[in-house]
Amino acid sequence: MNGAESVLRTLAASGVEVCFANPGTSEMHLVAAMDRVPEVRGILTLFEGVASAAADGYARLAGKPAATLLHLGPGFGNAFANVHNAYKGRTPMVNLVGDHAVLHRPLGAPLTSDVEAIAGPASHWLRSARDAREAAVLAAEAVAVARSGAVATLVLPADAGWDESLGPAAPLSVGGLPTVPEEAVEAAARALRSGKAALLLGGSTTRERGLAAAARIAAGTGAAVVHDTFTPVLSRGGSRPRARLLPYLTELAVDALAGFEQLIVVGTRPPVGFFAYPGKPSLLWSPDSAVTVLATAEEDALTALEAVADLVGAEPEPVEPLARPELPTGGALDLMTLTAAVGALLPDDAVVVDEAVTASALFQEQTGGAGEHDYLFLTGGAIGWGLPAATGAAVGAPGRPVFNFEADGSAMYTIQALWTQAREELDVTTIVVANRSYAILEFEFSRVGAEGDGAAARALMDIGRPELDFAGLARAQGVPGRRVDDVPGLIDALQEAIAEPGPHLIEALV
Amino acid sequence: MNGAESVLRTLAASGVEVCFANPGTSEMHLVAAMDRVPEVRGILTLFEGVASAAADGYARLAGKPAATLLHLGPGFGNAFANVHNAYKGRTPMVNLVGDHAVLHRPLGAPLTSDVEAIAGPASHWLRSARDAREAAVLAAEAVAVARSGAVATLVLPADAGWDESLGPAAPLSVGGLPTVPEEAVEAAARALRSGKAALLLGGSTTRERGLAAAARIAAGTGAAVVHDTFTPVLSRGGSRPRARLLPYLTELAVDALAGFEQLIVVGTRPPVGFFAYPGKPSLLWSPDSAVTVLATAEEDALTALEAVADLVGAEPEPVEPLARPELPTGGALDLMTLTAAVGALLPDDAVVVDEAVTASALFQEQTGGAGEHDYLFLTGGAIGWGLPAATGAAVGAPGRPVFNFEADGSAMYTIQALWTQAREELDVTTIVVANRSYAILEFEFSRVGAEGDGAAARALMDIGRPELDFAGLARAQGVPGRRVDDVPGLIDALQEAIAEPGPHLIEALV
Missing domain, CATH: 3.40.50.970 (Thiamin diphosphate (ThDP)-binding fold, Pyr/PP domains)
Incomplete structure (x- = not known):
């Protein structure tokens, strides 16, 4: 061999x-x-x-x-x-x-x-x-x-x-993650008892087990439960315990963490800005907050979180599902009606892969009332992840419908992923939010204090000349593609994609 | 500032x-x-x-x-x-x-x-x-x-x-490349005089100045002039002095260099195989050859080559242009008729960007009789270079028609380049040789001694399921795209692309 x-x-x-x-x-x-x-x-x-x-x-x-x-x-x-x-x-x-x-x-x-x-x-x-x-x-x-x-x-x-080998090697046993020391558990429990507290969850702790432990802690201490802006998988929807998203924008994240005397960090790092901005802080927590790291991402954060819940937790109230948005029936197709329609129609047990960039916040908000689903975030911030991550997610979760909320700019980095979706007949619905620009850059341009509004700079953020035809890019790779520019067309395309197994791409002109 | x-x-x-x-x-x-x-x-x-x-x-x-x-x-x-x-x-x-x-x-x-x-x-x-x-x-x-x-x-x-700066810095003078020592020039001249010799040209020496010096050396010594398989730019066509391509395949390269007592290397390294193969040599020259490195790529190889020509060279005979292939008028569209049509129609002063992989050898051969043109090779072997390199070449050589000979597999790595061609209205004609497979891998599979012919292995070299529609991928990015499957269609598409400025893509089903 x-x-x-x-x-x-x-x-x-x-x-x-x-x-x-x-x-x-x-x-x-x-x-x-x-x-x-x-x-x-x-x-x-x-x-x-x-x-x-x-x-x-x-x-x-x-x-x-x-x-x-x-x-x-x-x-x-x-x-x-x-x-x-x-x-x-x-x-x-x-x-x-x-x-x-x-x-x-x-x-x-x-x-x-x-x-x-x-x-x-x-x-x-x-x-x-x-x-x-x-x-x-x-x-x-x-x-x-x-x-x-x-x-x-x-x-x-x-x-x-x-060359010739000695044959396969036997599997090695997986050494679990290092256990969090008892002192760290006690320190977190003390912090939770000693003032207005927020738990910041990340890494492995934003799935059902971690969220359940956090809910017990919240019930016992009144702590707020917040999750990393880009956590690998957030289990949400239906009657699952909820956590608040730490906003992407530095200003909003600072606001969200202001007023807490205690910040307990679990399975992640103390939160920092996605980028630095002139005159804005890089550290997102309040200088008045005491920060306690219960567990890093390299430690067994889940067990530590449950240990804290055993010390300070209480049985939480049942969670009332949030209301889904109304299915829009008319009006212009814009980010609001697009995300409302998706939120109204997202099937139970869906997997969501979110690389919608400037549209992400609205997608997250409008799908909060859907049935139970898993929501995947861009953990490393490198765009060109959404289409292929959705491809792999469909292989890893057979039988579950995968929805990829995608921006037009980021979609073009790895547009070849559609071919593999077609080849493997994967149940992925890609929704491309076509705003014909690197809208995040237009937004960040002024936030970093860049000056000027000239044609040369604007040209480097405009992807609308020539227009990209995403439905055509899909069809050319074997994926049914539809371009929609009004609400009825969107709803029809969504319902078709949900009803038919296999890949679909919906290019939503907003 | x-x-x-x-x-x-x-x-x-x-x-x-x-x-x-x-x-x-x-x-x-x-x-x-x-x-x-x-x-x-x-x-x-x-x-x-x-x-x-x-x-x-x-x-x-x-x-x-x-x-x-x-x-x-x-x-x-x-x-x-x-x-x-x-x-x-x-x-x-x-x-x-x-x-x-x-x-x-x-x-x-x-x-x-x-x-x-x-x-x-x-x-x-x-x-x-x-x-x-x-x-x-x-x-x-x-x-x-x-x-x-x-x-x-x-x-x-x-x-x-x-942050505030002190303003721009003054340009620095460019220190030229290190001069080749006189002893190396003399050693090369001695080698050329002392037996059946081949000059291997690479780097900067395969353009007009280097080829002219090599032609004088050949006229004075009878040396063969060979160029690296992947040299950055080969200036060729018309009455330009010619060099023989060192073949890609290890066996053919070894044959091409066999029988030379002296190998003089200029502007490159002693030649080695693109890959290693079990039981085949990695070094391509004959063990009986003496190897003399006149100049590495990091030295002023052009001046050294001219110095050698001054020592041993003679005035070469004028170069007779090679015949162009006949323009095919019918028959099936296959690699032979495709490359013959391209060779017959390639405009003077064209720039060719070659990433046709398994079809490259035929393209190179059939375009040898065209008028003067520059031929760009994949110097680092990393595919996904052709479409964007042609894009940049068109920016760098305004007014010259750019032809990109492209394989379907490699085209999909950076298919987004077409959009920039459309946006900048660049005069690039992309010819995609659509054989629906990673044909080079099917070829290399047996050459490395891999065994078996099963479905799982074949599936990893087959890109024909689903079929890619390259003309559609072009149109979706603003580039006129045509699929052709017969000789008249190909010729019509080529003539249209040559006549109309701006980008075109021709998907040739072979």
Whole structure:
């Protein structure tokens, strides 16, 4: 058995079921091994950035890592932005990066580059196999590391794939996350009892288990429950316990955290601005707040949160579902009617992938009254994540409808993801909010104190010349695409997409 | 004057005229400065990999660097593959990468990453400005370094853009490339006189000046003149002196270099295989050949080559133009008729950007009889370069028709480049060879000794399910697109594209 097959069999034995691939020549032995190891399903993408975001979306839903298969340094470069998003969200992910054969690499062939340097900033774990014998052992380690919430990157020289190996390595047991010390639990409990308090939840704590513990703490102490602006998955809707979104805008986030004497941080970091702005603070909490970190993202935040709830919590009142917005029946198609229609029609048990950028706040608000659903956020801030993350989410959550709220600017980074949606017949509805601009930049332009309103600057934020035809881009890749410019058309398109399985794209002109 | 304006004015003073941009919030002050520094033309791209390849294509034709404007580590990641191609070709390029404000960077905001680590493997020169005062000085240094044939990357924290500066820095004089020592010139001359010799040209030596010197050497010594498989620009066609292409395939390259007692390497490295293959050599020259490196790519290879020609050269015979292929009049549309039609119709003074992968060899052969033209190769081997490089080439060579020979697989990496072609009304004709597969991988699969012919492996090399509609992808971005499946249709589409200025895409089903 060659090294490639031993690696793939190791992944399979360790529970990896899917590999999002964009292979090249140096990965051909891994590709060949796919037929001998059917436990790992290869899914082809047309660009590495699709593969990495798909693996991110998959793992957030499936709760276990997918593999990616990437081609040397440039392949990792193409994947980088979405590996970064996974890295910041601590999504389990195993990247297999083919490289030149060991003795070929020093020769300076065109595709040679320093893979490890490129992969390092987005990998919690990074190793390079020296030979076929070592490859499977490192693959087992990569999966075990990834399963505890990490991006693991394994560089595989081509000859480590084609040379004879010792066969697959046994799965390694996953060492859980470090337990939070009892003192930190007690400190958080004391803080919650000693003044007006807010819990800031992030990482793993914004799903049902964490939200339930936070609700008990809120019932026992009156603490406010707030969640990170970009948490990996927020379980919400129906009668689930709710948390308030920490706003994206520095000013609004500072307002949201003002007046709390105690800020207890769980599964994330003390909150900082997405960007710095001249004259505005980078730290979002009030200088008058005491900050207590109950658990970082690298610790077992869920167990710690439950321990605090056991100390200070009480049984919460049942949660009343919020009202859904009325289904609009007419009027112009604008952000308000668009998001209201989506909120009115979002199916139960949906998965939402939100990269709507300037439209995100309204989508979040208007879908709050929908049935239970999971809401995925852009954890690393690198756009070009939405379409492929939705692709992977649909693979990771079969049977659940996936909705991707997408901005037109960010959609164009990884538009190739639609092809994989069509190829795999995935149940993804992409709603492109077509405002024909990088609206977030027009907004940020003045916020950072940039001066001037000239044509040259505006041109770098205007994507309306020429007009992009997103419905056409979808159809050209095998995805039914519709452009809608009024409310009845939108509702018809949404109802069609909900009724028909498989991918759909709705381009909403607002 | 803030730091951003000082940087932009420094670029302008140093002769940078174009900035291919995909900015974000941290670059807003540079965007604002675009209106105050009209000498630098901002060109918007929808993805950073388009910006970097466009800068590569531009500089190869314009002979001076363009700037790119990129957004933090993920932005450089998206640009990486095509910066790598420029790095390997030693294209002059200045990357401006915005980063968080200096005091914001340690706080771990979502978009924070180690920009320098990512940029390092593809940058000959890499610096990070600490403040607004330093930014312009570093910008001047970046342009000077780039002008000598290098990728220069300057990381600009947001506050180095918005804080007050001391104004622009004066241009730095460009130190030329190091002169090749006289002993190396004499050694090359001796080698050429002492046995059956081949000159291997690369880097800067495959344009008119280098080819003329090589022709004199060939006339004086009988040496064969061969050029690198992937040289940045080959000036060819008409009565220009010719060089033989070193084939891509290891076996054919070894054959091409067999029998030479002397191999003289000029402006490049001793040739190695693109990939390693089990049981095949990585070094392409014969073990019986003596290898003499006249000049590396980092030295003044052109002057050295001319010095050798002065020692051993003679006046060459005039070069007879090769015959163009006959314009096919019927028959099936296949690679042979496609490339023959292109060879028959290629306009004089064209720029060719070749990323046709498996079809490249035929395109190269069939266009050899065309009038004088420049032929651009994929220097770093990272696909997704062709469409955006053609975009930049058209900006860098106004008035010249640009032809992009493109494979369907590689076209999908940076398909967003078409939008910039439409926006800037660039005279680019993209010919997509649609064979619905990663044909190069199907070919390489057996060459690396991968075994099996199963469905799972084949599926990872098949991009025909669903069919991609490239003409539709073009039209959806504002570029006239036509699908042709017979010879008359192809010829009509080619003639239309040649007659009408502006971008066209022809999807050729073969």
